Amino acid sequence: MVNAVLDRVFIRLEPEEKKTAGGIILTDSHDGERTIGVVESVGPKVDSVKVGDKVLFHVFDELPTYDPDVVVVREASILGVFEDE
Numbered sequence: 001m002v003n004a005v006l007d008r009v010f011i012r013l014e015p016e017e018k019k020t021a022g023g024i025i026l027t028d029s030h031d032g033e034r035t036i037g038v039v040e041s042v043g044p045k046v047d048s049v050k051v052g053d054k055v056l057f058h059v060f061d062e063l064p065t066y067d068p069d070v071v072v073v074r075e076a077s078i079l080g081v082f083e084d085e
Helices: none
Strands: 006-015 037-041 054-057 069-074 078-081
Touching: 006 054
Parallel strands: none
Antiparallel strands: 006 037, 006 069, 037 054, 054 078
């Protein structure tokens, strides 16, 4: 586990959907960007999210990490936090 610093947030991406909400099955060539994930680590200057929050973030601000399913973004790149369902 890596601890985030400053205003950084580590996010574990949700698995890619193999089927759309309408029931259409997607092939492996589908190149949709994943912009939803669960916060794994937050830096000490982050106030708006906490570990375990499900968030929506701006896809062009992400940086790859040690794991292809984990990205790091600045707190300002987080667009919203999902409420409990």
